[in-house]
Amino acid sequence: MPSMNERYEPKSIEPRWQRRWDEAGVFRAGRREGAEKRYVLEMFPYPSGAMHMGHARVYTIGDALARLLRMRGYDVLHPMGFDALGLPAENAALKDGRHPAERTRENIVAFRQDMQRVGFAFDWEREFATCDPEYYRWNQWFFLRMLEKGIVYRRQGRANWCTGCNTVIANEQVVDDNLCERCSSPVVERVITEWAFRITDYADDLLAGLDELRDWPERITTMQRNWIGRSEGAEVDFAVDGSAERIRVFTTRVDTIFGCTYVVLAPEHPLTARLTTPARKADVQAFVDRMARTDAALRTGEDAPKEGAFTGAYAVNPYSGEKVPVWIANFVLAGYGTGAVMSVPAHDQRDLEFARKFALPVRGVIQPAGGPRLPAGEALERASTDDGVLVDSGPFTGLPSAEARRRMSALAKEKGFGEASVKYHLRDWGFSRQRYWGTPIPIVYCPEHGAVGVPDADLPVTLPDEAIITGTGEPPLAKVPAFVNTTCPTCGKPARRETETMDTFVDSSWYYARYLSPRDAERPFGQSEARRWLPVDVYVGGPEHAVMHLLYFRFWHRVMQQLGLVFEKEPVKRLVTQGIVNGPDGRKMSKRWGNVVQPGPIVDRFGADTMRMFMLFAAPPEKDIDWSDEQVEGMFRFLSRVWRIFHARQEVFLVPDRLLADAAGPFLELRRKTHRTIKRVTDGLEGELKFNTAIAGLMELVNELYALEPASDADRAAVKEALVALATMLAPFAPHVAEELWHEVLGPEVRDQLLAEAPWPSHDPALVVADVVTVAVQVNGKLRGEIQVPLAAGEPEVRALAEREERVKAHLAGKTVRKVVFVPRRLTNFVVA
Numbered sequence: 001m002p003s004m005n006e007r008y009e010p011k012s013i014e015p016r017w018q019r020r021w022d023e024a025g026v027f028r029a030g031r032r033e034g035a036e037k038r039y040v041l042e043m044f045p046y047p048s049g050a051m052h053m054g055h056a057r058v059y060t061i062g063d064a065l066a067r068l069l070r071m072r073g074y075d076v077l078h079p080m081g082f083d084a085l086g087l088p089a090e091n092a093a094l095k096d097g098r099h100p101a102e103r104t105r106e107n108i109v110a111f112r113q114d115m116q117r118v119g120f121a122f123d124w125e126r127e128f129a130t131c132d133p134e135y136y137r138w139n140q141w142f143f144l145r146m147l148e149k150g151i152v153y154r155r156q157g158r159a160n161w162c163t164g165c166n167t168v169i170a171n172e173q174v175v176d177d178n179l180c181e182r183c184s185s186p187v188v189e190r191v192i193t194e195w196a197f198r199i200t201d202y203a204d205d206l207l208a209g210l211d212e213l214r215d216w217p218e219r220i221t222t223m224q225r226n227w228i229g230r231s232e233g234a235e236v237d238f239a240v241d242g243s244a245e246r247i248r249v250f251t252t253r254v255d256t257i258f259g260c261t262y263v264v265l266a267p268e269h270p271l272t273a274r275l276t277t278p279a280r281k282a283d284v285q286a287f288v289d290r291m292a293r294t295d296a297a298l299r300t301g302e303d304a305p306k307e308g309a310f311t312g313a314y315a316v317n318p319y320s321g322e323k324v325p326v327w328i329a330n331f332v333l334a335g336y337g338t339g340a341v342m343s344v345p346a347h348d349q350r351d352l353e354f355a356r357k358f359a360l361p362v363r364g365v366i367q368p369a370g371g372p373r374l375p376a377g378e379a380l381e382r383a384s385t386d387d388g389v390l391v392d393s394g395p396f397t398g399l400p401s402a403e404a405r406r407r408m409s410a411l412a413k414e415k416g417f418g419e420a421s422v423k424y425h426l427r428d429w430g431f432s433r434q435r436y437w438g439t440p441i442p443i444v445y446c447p448e449h450g451a452v453g454v455p456d457a458d459l460p461v462t463l464p465d466e467a468i469i470t471g472t473g474e475p476p477l478a479k480v481p482a483f484v485n486t487t488c489p490t491c492g493k494p495a496r497r498e499t500e501t502m503d504t505f506v507d508s509s510w511y512y513a514r515y516l517s518p519r520d521a522e523r524p525f526g527q528s529e530a531r532r533w534l535p536v537d538v539y540v541g542g543p544e545h546a547v548m549h550l551l552y553f554r555f556w557h558r559v560m561q562q563l564g565l566v567f568e569k570e571p572v573k574r575l576v577t578q579g580i581v582n583g584p585d586g587r588k589m590s591k592r593w594g595n596v597v598q599p600g601p602i603v604d605r606f607g608a609d610t611m612r613m614f615m616l617f618a619a620p621p622e623k624d625i626d627w628s629d630e631q632v633e634g635m636f637r638f639l640s641r642v643w644r645i646f647h648a649r650q651e652v653f654l655v656p657d658r659l660l661a662d663a664a665g666p667f668l669e670l671r672r673k674t675h676r677t678i679k680r681v682t683d684g685l686e687g688e689l690k691f692n693t694a695i696a697g698l699m700e701l702v703n704e705l706y707a708l709e710p711a712s713d714a715d716r717a718a719v720k721e722a723l724v725a726l727a728t729m730l731a732p733f734a735p736h737v738a739e740e741l742w743h744e745v746l747g748p749e750v751r752d753q754l755l756a757e758a759p760w761p762s763h764d765p766a767l768v769v770a771d772v773v774t775v776a777v778q779v780n781g782k783l784r785g786e787i788q789v790p791l792a793a794g795e796p797e798v799r800a801l802a803e804r805e806e807r808v809k810a811h812l813a814g815k816t817v818r819k820v821v822f823v824p825r826r827l828t829n830f831v832v833a
């Protein structure tokens, strides 16, 4: 008789199985060659001091899925690494003077330990950190390939300068009210030279790809679509009255041009100074200066009051010949379109607000189809922005908007004053950073040869150990002469190294591919590995990455495809964005609210399995959850209850399975319950990730088990079947206790095996049907038998069962069935010759 420990003690169980899994290497990918692959990935962490609840949740979700898929027979790749470069380590170094490398290494050790204690099934042999020179050398290698292809270039431009981090940051890192996403300091515009990726060349392709991403949350693809912001429109030239200058505007609504009553330039527009009449100079200059000090987001926000100044100049509408005044205004940006707009206050709300403020005329020219007549301009309360039919629009009057846009663009082209045009809100990705803790950009500046790429053979260009971290905005690398002074790869004469480093979003743009061959010293990753493992099947991470990382890595994947390294366009088939773990008070966990719960102490107190079960049971992956001590305790009680039912039923462990066939009455019902639970749990898991309903199903099964007291060996066999199914299905969620109980119940049968790679159970369809009916079976109209069939059974199923009936068989023997008359739930009649 087996003898189980009476109490559930996770502390004595969890480390033991973690060791066993590790020794057996069960989580190593590539051990099931013939099997289909699945690549499950979670966004890798920035290794700050310790793992927090957000991490614990995302890795628990990915882990449950990876474990499930392994049990379902796939060859699973589930790797982990560290996104280790970046500003936080450098900012911390500024405070306490410790070297970022040292701090990062320490953090990684601590973080890895935290993860291992939760029992995540990672293939740790593939681990790397992006601060390893053996990783970032490939960032440099990619940079050089992209330089060759013209995808990387040096530009002079306006960049977002974070006044806190003292570095350039990407557009995507500027959040509401022009603050730095990371440190919340104000962001200002600065003119700088920088390196940039031509991501805009990929705008259309990135957009088109979104249509194929059917397994991404629509919210994310919509955000990407808006971020790329493709606008179809037209560019049209307005001649400046009395001058040879032309103002080119970009509009998406050229059909409204007969309603244009003024033209607006961005204050920074090069024509602003040239057009302004002497009388208006002082006013205009004052306005331009003020705008230079106001940030773009505040200027153009929908609620921002409309402000502007008249330049004194007039422009000529190329379609109507009408002269309209030229203004400058806060809401027109230099960086979008052509930096100039034709204003149609009747049909554009911003233009209307501006017109009201400065008493400019309002003239409606689009009659909404079927709507009430457009009021006169003076009476218009809100701009009417819908398409409709053109009125008062010269030769275009009467045309529908879309048709008018086509014809008007064609006319502009024909007459040479414009053309159809497509604009994007997406900007090229400036990735120069004036900081230390990043990938050095592999460029050497030679007085004779200019910017020369470092030869591949000299990679990696490693970060010097000596880190003079200034935080003042000058590149720290510029202060390390041993790094800066080098020779030109082309002529060998003295030259200087580039001292900027790469944005850390470069690191995360291709790390998923490095996991395929993390130790490869010849290439970023192997091609046969790419064929085997890519794309990532399921990627789990935070929705906050909708337009940064998740756009950049789609871009990078396309570049890798161009380089022949990968064989499909998209890096990730299915994206799962997990919700937040809030504090017990429903607010985001934060030191400020004092509501932070750390995973470490929870694991100490209740065990990793309880924490994992809580996370998975609280809500489906995409939903936010509130931490709840009561629910965590409830989960611990549930696992203890599971434990105790195994303990209470130890006598069933040794019963042979063949007795199952004899189970009857409530124990046949238990068998049905077991198989229905298998079906229910399985159905919602792989596809829909319904971990919470799966766990609910297991809870019901446990209740059922408590309600029954087995008396015969057939009863015991049914209980054993349920216990085995329970332990097996618990494995993805609470893997340690599941492994322990599975070994208890199956004992010598599974001695050297591990549940972590055991097959997932399958249900017996006959036991799953809810209800059965008795159906008469006739042969040539004579009753020859009665059979029990599932209520919902269709003809083929009933016929197959009927043909197996002994008496029916006898009457069919040697005859040909001409026809089968089938009445659902009533009868089946074989007409034979």
Ligand code: ANZ
Pocket (backbone or CB within 6 Å): 230, 231, 250, 251, 252, 253, 254, 256, 266, 331, 332, 333, 334, 335, 336, 337, 338, 339, 340, 341, 342, 343, 344, 347, 348, 385, 423
């Ligand atoms: C005239 C017009 C009439 C417009 C109308 C709209 C409605 P999206 O869709 O975002 O591409 N625009 C163009 N360049 C601009 C700039 N640099 N700064 C601010 N606004 C700019 O927006 C295109 C529309 O935004 C353009 O079409 C233009 O206003 C304005 F009934 O032209 B429209």
